Amino acid sequence: MIEPKADAGAAARLGASNVTRRFGPVLANDGVNFQAERGTIHAIVGGNGAGKSTLMRILQGMDSPDEGFVLVDGAPTVFLGPADAFGQGIGMVHQEFMLVPGLTLVENLMLAREAVDRLGRIDRRAALDAARRLEKLAGVALDWDMLEQDAPIHVRQIVEILRLLYRGADVLILDEPTAVLAPAQVGELIALLRKLRNEGRTIIFISHKLDEVLAVADRITVMRNGRVIGSLDREEADKARLAEMMIGEIIAQPKVRNREAGAEMLSIESLDIAGCGHAQLKDFNLSVRSGEIVGIAGVAGNGQDEIAEAVVGLIEPRSGHIRIGNMEVTDASLGRRRSAGLSYLSPDRAAEGLCLPASIADNMMAGHHRAPEFCASGISRRGAMHSHVESLLDRFAVKRGSSALPASSLSGGNQQRVAVARELDGDPKVLLACQPTRGVDIRGIAFIHQCLLDYRNRGGAVLLISEELDELLQLSDRIVVVYGGRITGEVERGSADVAEIGRMMLGDTA
Amino acid sequence: MSDAAITPWKPARVPLQTFADAILPLALALAVAAILLALAGHNPFEVYRLLAVESFGSTRRIAATLSSTTPLILTGLATAVAFRAGAFNVGVEGCIFVGGLAAAYVGFAFAGLPGVVLIVLGLTVSIIVGALWMLVPGVLKARLDVDEVVTTLMLNFVAVSLTAYLVNGPLLAPGSANSATPMVVAAARLPRLMPPSTLNIGFVIAVLLLVLYWLWGNRTALGFETRLAGLNARFATAQGIDVPMLIIKMMLLSGAIGGLAGGIHALGTVGRFVSGFSPGYGFTGIAVALLGRGTAPGIFLAALLFGALATSGATIQLFSDVPIEIVEILQGMVMIFAVARFGWIFARRRRAA
Numbered sequence: 001m002i003e004p005k006a007d008a009g010a011a012a013r014l015g016a017s018n019v020t021r022r023f024g025p026v027l028a029n030d031g032v033n034f035q036a037e038r039g040t041i042h043a044i045v046g047g048n049g050a051g052k053s054t055l056m057r058i059l060q061g062m063d064s065p066d067e068g069f070v071l072v073d074g075a076p077t078v079f080l081g082p083a084d085a086f087g088q089g090i091g092m093v094h095q096e097f098m099l100v101p102g103l104t105l106v107e108n109l110m111l112a113r114e115a116v117d118r119l120g121r122i123d124r125r126a127a128l129d130a131a132r133r134l135e136k137l138a139g140v141a142l143d144w145d146m147l148e149q150d151a152p153i154h155v156r157q158i159v160e161i162l163r164l165l166y167r168g169a170d171v172l173i174l175d176e177p178t179a180v181l182a183p184a185q186v187g188e189l190i191a192l193l194r195k196l197r198n199e200g201r202t203i204i205f206i207s208h209k210l211d212e213v214l215a216v217a218d219r220i221t222v223m224r225n226g227r228v229i230g231s232l233d234r235e236e237a238d239k240a241r242l243a244e245m246m247i248g249e250i251i252a253q254p255k256v257r258n259r260e261a262g263a264e265m266l267s268i269e270s271l272d273i274a275g276c277g278h279a280q281l282k283d284f285n286l287s288v289r290s291g292e293i294v295g296i297a298g299v300a301g302n303g304q305d306e307i308a309e310a311v312v313g314l315i316e317p318r319s320g321h322i323r324i325g326n327m328e329v330t331d332a333s334l335g336r337r338r339s340a341g342l343s344y345l346s347p348d349r350a351a352e353g354l355c356l357p358a359s360i361a362d363n364m365m366a367g368h369h370r371a372p373e374f375c376a377s378g379i380s381r382r383g384a385m386h387s388h389v390e391s392l393l394d395r396f397a398v399k400r401g402s403s404a405l406p407a408s409s410l411s412g413g414n415q416q417r418v419a420v421a422r423e424l425d426g427d428p429k430v431l432l433a434c435q436p437t438r439g440v441d442i443r444g445i446a447f448i449h450q451c452l453l454d455y456r457n458r459g460g461a462v463l464l465i466s467e468e469l470d471e472l473l474q475l476s477d478r479i480v481v482v483y484g485g486r487i488t489g490e491v492e493r494g495s496a497d498v499a500e501i502g503r504m505m506l507g508d509t510a
Numbered sequence: 511m512s513d514a515a516i517t518p519w520k521p522a523r524v525p526l527q528t529f530a531d532a533i534l535p536l537a538l539a540l541a542v543a544a545i546l547l548a549l550a551g552h553n554p555f556e557v558y559r560l561l562a563v564e565s566f567g568s569t570r571r572i573a574a575t576l577s578s579t580t581p582l583i584l585t586g587l588a589t590a591v592a593f594r595a596g597a598f599n600v601g602v603e604g605c606i607f608v609g610g611l612a613a614a615y616v617g618f619a620f621a622g623l624p625g626v627v628l629i630v631l632g633l634t635v636s637i638i639v640g641a642l643w644m645l646v647p648g649v650l651k652a653r654l655d656v657d658e659v660v661t662t663l664m665l666n667f668v669a670v671s672l673t674a675y676l677v678n679g680p681l682l683a684p685g686s687a688n689s690a691t692p693m694v695v696a697a698a699r700l701p702r703l704m705p706p707s708t709l710n711i712g713f714v715i716a717v718l719l720l721v722l723y724w725l726w727g728n729r730t731a732l733g734f735e736t737r738l739a740g741l742n743a744r745f746a747t748a749q750g751i752d753v754p755m756l757i758i759k760m761m762l763l764s765g766a767i768g769g770l771a772g773g774i775h776a777l778g779t780v781g782r783f784v785s786g787f788s789p790g791y792g793f794t795g796i797a798v799a800l801l802g803r804g805t806a807p808g809i810f811l812a813a814l815l816f817g818a819l820a821t822s823g824a825t826i827q828l829f830s831d832v833p834i835e836i837v838e839i840l841q842g843m844v845m846i847f848a849v850a851r852f853g854w855i856f857a858r859r860r861r862a863a
Contacts, residue, residue, distance in 0.1 A: 352745055
């Protein structure tokens with residue numbers, strides 16, 4: 001059931017021949033040719049909207065091309081749906097996991113392919129045996145009776161991968177698998193993928209993180225604007241070359257002036273928070289001054305979420321104080337905190353950072369809609385709002401049809417620009433920026449980084465919480481490392497050393 | 511999913527979707543009911559012609575239609591206001607009962623007051639009582655996340671039974687065997703617009719409220735906040751909007767409009783409160799809000815449709831052998847199809863093609 005097909009080393013296992021897919025006037029895929037050889041890890045890189053996800057959906061049978069074919073073992077194939085692709089051994093791990101909360105991991109594993117005995121009852125022992133075999137195969141150890149919602153995110157991801165193996169897939173498509181992982185877990189995932197490849201499976205790996213791609217892939221295909229720009233073997237590829245192929249030009253690193261830190265804008269004093277999970281904050285102290293970016297580094301789940309939630313007021317601390325400017329806000333509502341000068345860029349763009357069904361203009365105005373220039377005794381000043389929104393959208397180079405269209409009509413990168421533009425609008429005293437570039441392509445990242453730096457240079461204070469160590473290193477004047485809800489160290493810009501930060505992230509105090 | 515791919519594609523399908531959402535429920539309902547009519551041995555086209563004539567065929571029929579449209583505009587509006595904030599209030603029916611009884615009480619108990627005062631007082635009391643009726647479900651939903659569908663639905667039974675008890679006991683008209691209050695004094699009756707039709711000033715109030723609703727939704731900060739909270743409560747919270755408070759406010763507003771619907775029905779049409787006061791205006795209001803997609807013009811047209819069906823259904827029996835049940839089936843069909851969302855069917859078909 002879980003053995004890959006025998007003739008490893010033969011020609012292309014899965015490919016696309018001249019695949020074109022149109023959505024209205026837009027060519028999401030334009031004559032795409034691509035081949036993933038059996039027993040290799042094939043990375044597909046490209047910015048947002050490059051057409052990676054469309055191609056993957058076609059390869060996995062969720063969508064069908066307007067022209068061209070999917071090639072399975074070299075033969076043109078038309079899939080009727082994902083189940084059809086599964087029948088041919090092709091499975092996909094989506095960016096949003098497709099596991100069921102409330103079921104245990106082993107139940108999730110066997111879902112839709114339950115092991116049953118002769119009476120049709122679910123055979124838990126057989127399921128668990130299968131789980132153990134897969135576990136050994138993958139070289140991991142899992143607590144299979146754990147409920148899905150209790151499992152850490154990297155464990156859920158492993159279950160997703162094992163589920164594909166359980167259902168007999170030998171081609172695994174992974175969509176941005178490392179976006180949710182901490183650096184150490186990325187290493188584990190890469191090791192797992194290599195092991196699966198060495199056993200003859202074919203892995204297609206979508207990413208826009210070039211370091212990972214270079215670390216894991218045997219062959220790399222670069223896409224841009226719906227077309228394949230080229231495919232390279234690992235040996236031919238380096239970061240600069242890939243980046244150039246992806247964006248067509250080299251983007252300069254942001255310029256960073258020396259900081260002139262001013263008055264304290266955000267202060268957290270001896271904050272104590274009883275987290276519902278393991279992470280709690282104990283006697284936590286932090287201060288962010290005007291004109292500086294303070295980054296928080298740590299493996300996910302070590303208190304970063306609690307810090308953010310405490311600053312915006314979503315959880316109530318047991319003790320301690322939070323001040324914005326000179327104002328004590330420990331018990332204040334988020335509305336009061338915002339009027340005190342706090343701005344909050346949510347890590348969850350789709351669910352909290354934006355209101356996707358509402359118009360782009362509404363998304364830009366939310367939170368500012370009661371400012372005196374946009375609202376007179378409760379009545380909106382629509383003209384002022386409209387011109388403000390248009391000028392902001394232009395300044396942040398948001399590509400859009402019309403600001404009256406829903407925010408969901410924007411690409412991910414442009415959605416994040418809308419959120420950033422809104423949160424920096426009106427020059428807040430302090431910006432809490434959580435994962436500001438999650439799911440944004442290289443060009444968008446550079447733009448958002450520049451926005452944050454400009455804001456800092458204008459005297460803004462930024463508390464930056466990010467899982468991207470590169471981002472923290474590039475932007476932060478100081479990096480504070482947290483582990484288990486405590487600060488394990490602090491490094492200044494320039495003196496930051498990745499290995500040292502890595503040690504502190506794992507609990508070694510500096 | 512490739513984000514860039516969606517961008518220009520979505521706006522192209524919006525007009526089609528809106529059109530399908532608005533017209534398809536009615537068309538499908540008419541088609542299905544036509545089959546039923548044909549099976550029952552009636553000529554569906556003849557029946558539909560009669561329905562049209564009976565609802566819009568003369569000034570008197572139009573007045574009758576607008577009269578039955580009035581409570582539906584108000585209940586549709588009451589439901590839509592709560593929808594905006596993301597609360598599914600099915601308790602407007604109860605608000606009609608308590609609001610109607612309250613207004614009727616004012617109308618006969620304070621008989622000495624001048625007419626204008628009496629009317630304003632009666633309607634104000636119906637508004638207050640209706641709002642208070644929604645206070646508990648609103649607070650329970652906002653603060654404790656108790657499902658408002660359950661609480662408001664159950665409160666309907668309480669409202670119906672409570673008012674039935676009152677008009678059978680303490681407020682029963684002297685010498686009457688019916689479960690009804692005394693008639694309100696003539697001065698408390700809402701001025702009629704086109705006598706002898708029951709069409710009264712309540713219709714003007716309802717249309718005025720619709721206009722205010724449109725202005726509120728599109729031109730005020732509170733309307734903006736309510737829309738955001740209804741579409742994505744987490745987002746609204748993150749933008750500093752006090753969503754629980756907003757839900758309480760909108761539930762109170764919804765109850766107030768529901769109470770006013772009762773008050774207008776009592777002082778305008780019925781002239782007193784009787785047990786079985788509302789033939790389900792509150793529930794039809796849910797269909798009106800859904801069919802009208804929560805927009806002011808949509809609510810007006812949907813209320814007009816159901817109002818027309820109600821008027822013509824009542825008289826069609828007199829002029830044909832079509833039983834009123836057929837009209838009720840037609841109403842039910844429209845309601846069922848109104849709840850379904852049709853736009854996505856088109857979207858999917860386009861994709862599959």
